């Protein structure tokens with residue numbers, strides 16, 4: 001047990017920036033979180049999610065013991081059952097009848113043992129990961145171009161670049177600390193240029209000098225056009241191309257078959273804007289192209305990646321300071337998972353499954369009975385196979401596919417069909433755990449030890465600073481135990497994460513001799529104490545030669561057979577014909593303060609205040625045409641299903657396009673799992689699904705009543721629409737329905753879980769269909785419900801604050817019922833700054849009083865002065881006030 005308070009250096013649990021965190025456990029049990037000033041990824045900075053990590057660590061909702069069929073079981077019974085069912089299934093139906101579906105949120109050591117068990121000991125490659133939904137087009141594009149899955153550059157390149165092209169990346173919300181780094185570099189060097197390529201005007205546009213509102217999937221055309229332009233301007237770096245690459249002519253021939261006009265038609269960007277961007281890129285040697293899910297999550301994702309890389313190879317802008325294509329990773333250990341070969345078509349240590357020499361190396365090193373010789377099933381195929389009855393035992397670790405896979409309802413069918421489903425998770429109740437035959441309680445962030453690799457190949461330690469809760473165990477331990485019980489004890493002797501890391505490091509150098517990029521063999525003999533003290537380091541760190549160069553490919557030396565890079569002759573994808581029944585393109589992605597399926601960020605009231613409800617961003621003209629009013633509800637549907645979410649009308653959204661966040665799921669909303677609607681259409685090379693491109697019809701959801709409630713107990717809502725968010729002291733809840741409850745007081749009593757002896761304070765206007773009902777338990781508010789025919793206008797942040805306050809007199813109670821703050825209590829409005837809970841009304845009034853810069857707002861209200869993630873939104877509020885003032 002750790003003595004408290006002790007400060008532990010660890011790494012953030014969330015995104016691939018991989019920020020260093022200082023975690024201190026106070027005497028009270030609370031955990032204080034600060035950025036680690038010494039960590040090279042963040043130098044002390046954290047974003048809103050990282051800063052709030054301490055608020056997500058309580059044990060409410062945690063899975064604290066193994067369960068079989070929903071009943072508690074001992075570890076021995078559960079592990080024996082998993083091992084025997086896998087062993088029996090393999091002996092009856094062969095190794096390919098079982099599968100693991102794992103995650104970029106596992107630590108490298110967890111991932112390494114899971115991959116070793118499946119590929120070397122079970123003898124199948126049926127282990128795939130949620131990275132298939134995330135990074136696999138980047139992996140495939142890297143491998144096509146470089147012969148290896150290498151990210152050539154470093155974060156420092158973002159400081160040094162004169163041009164940063166952000167393609168399909170909402171950096172301000174998804175990699176906030178890198179965004180801040182670019183923003184700071186731009187202040188230091190105002191000549192630096194930023195271009196954003198995204199169909200939506202996201203808050204990232206705030207630092208962009210140019211925003212190219214590209215048509216969905218226009219990226220390949222754009223970069224093919226750029227290649228042609230570079231060649232026409234004589235900007236091709238002949239020396240680099242001739243000496244270090246092959247295939248240039250074929251790629252150029254395609255580029256030359258397109259003129260500016262055809263590129264304009266395919267991208268939706270005007271020829272003038274195209275020319276301006278192409279000229280900027282042509283004349284700026286120090287250019288970095290940062291790309292993320294707008295590139296990867298597409299049926300042409302791999303081609304997009306190669307179209308980008310082609311432009312960097314053609315100009316020799318790769319592997320030198322301030323230059324390069326830069327695929328930034330999403331999950332904390334997306335890179336580590338790739339290093340251990342966690343994808344169904346990869347082998348450990350960045351070796352290749354299709355390479356017999358590599359297979360032999362790995363098998364011999366592992367002293368394994370077998371080695372998978374053909375690629376396994378990729379995520380979408382894996383769940384299809386389970387649905388078809390071909391996968392008979394499936395183990396899911398650290399991912400929530402019922403929410404995050406395309407055609408998500410078919411994943412439910414797959415889990416119902418599969419005879420034996422094991423889920424390792426930290427939470428007892430997720431949309432996936434409820435389909436498990438066996439649930440295994442995993443140790444979470446702060447409770448376990450291991451390493452993660454961030455987007456710039458920097459490996460850092462996650463360290464435990466909390467005791468293991470209940471019966472929870474680290475994922476590597478769970479897999480090791482099952483492997484031993486399957487009869488593979490000699491291959492799985494591990495007693496600590498350090499031993500696994502040492503083996504992984506040794507394998508990376510085994511038979512390498514400079515033929516593989518991934519080499520950390522300098523750490524092959526690491527022992528527990530050194531592992532405990534391990535400082536962040538960037539790979540490669542080979543045993544033989546200390547790395548002197550932190551970037552790859554400045555001097556060629558690619559990992560293809562002839563050590564030349566390949567230009568890939570990519571063609572712009574054809575535009576698909578539109579089924580008129582589904583006239584809208586559905587784009588999906590992230591919001592600033594939530595992480596994926598909300599199993600962790602949903603526990604923080606501060607993070608839940610930024611967006612407390614699932615929503616669809618719709619262009620106001622489209623909304624008008626469909627009869628959709630702002631803040632009303634909309635139904636999005638297609639042949640796969642329907643969802644209902646709040647309409648958010650905004651001209652940030654282009655006509656014909658809709659954006660819905662991926663986060664809301666069955667635990668937080670009645671019917672908002674957006675992946676129900678996304679077709680499982682995959683990229684032919686990488687197998688990554690096109691998660692940014694579904695087709696839907698959009699209609700108003702004709703609610704006959706709308707409700708809003710704040711309540712102390714977690715609600716079990718009974719309404720056609722509901723969405724719940726945590727708030728200080730309880731929950732806030734949005735409701736709506738077609739069928740009108742007969743007795744609103746009974747409805748409210750039920751909702752608040754108010755005992756019979758608790759009296760309700762109620763106001764009913766049956767003529768207007770307005771109802772307001774509150775219940776108090778002594779001086780504490782148990783719940784307040786506001787019902788109206790139109791969306792309820794009560795201030796959400798004010799109402800939420802009422803849960804934490806004491807009601808001592810009748811006047812306060814009536815004020816609550818009136819749904820209005822007293823005159824002396826201003827209404828904050830929607831929360832903009834999560835760190836200091838500052839709302840948009842407060843910012844707007846400060847702006848009206850003369851605070852017209854983000855800095856001035858910071859001085860007055862503190863908003864934006866901690867993590868800075870909200871600075872772009874603060875600027876948005878100030879600008880809106882300026883426009884109103886000018887009108």
Ligand SMILES: Nc1nc2c(c(=O)[nH]1)N[C@H]1C(S)=C(S)[C@@H](COP(=O)(O)OP(=O)(O)OC[C@H]3O[C@@H](n4cnc5c(=O)[nH]c(N)nc54)[C@H](O)[C@@H]3O)O[C@H]1N2
Nearest residue numbers: 168169170174216217292293294330331589590592595596
């Ligand atoms: N707050 C927060 N941060 C996160 C996460 C989170 O859940 N929450 N998750 C992490 C993970 S795992 C990942 S993978 C990353 C993802 O990070 P990002 O890729 O930055 O995030 P997304 O919102 O998925 O998508 C980025 C943008 O792609 C745009 N886009 C859609 N279609 C196209 C297209 O055809 N072309 C172009 N050029 N753009 C397009 C979308 O409009 C969107 O703004 O974020 C990581 N960081």
Ligand SMILES: Nc1nc2c(c(=O)[nH]1)N[C@H]1C(S)=C(S)[C@@H](COP(=O)(O)OP(=O)(O)OC[C@H]3O[C@@H](n4cnc5c(=O)[nH]c(N)nc54)[C@H](O)[C@@H]3O)O[C@H]1N2
Nearest residue numbers: 133134398399400404424425426442588596597599662691
């Ligand atoms: N429509 C649409 N769908 C998407 C995307 C999109 O942009 N649009 N993005 C895709 C991308 S890029 C990604 S990365 C995925 C993410 O999708 P998921 O991986 O499904 O999302 P998470 O909510 O992160 O799921 C992680 C699960 O692991 C559990 N967990 C947390 N820590 C641990 C641990 O230490 N051990 C174990 N065993 N479990 C743990 C959590 O409780 C949670 O249930 O979603 C993909 N799906």
Ligand code: SF4
Nearest residue numbers: 012014015019047050
């Ligand atoms: S940017 Fe934010 S979420 Fe990402 S690693 Fe850093 S603190 Fe964590």
Ligand SMILES: [Mo]
Nearest residue numbers: 133134330331
């Ligand atoms: Mo991701």
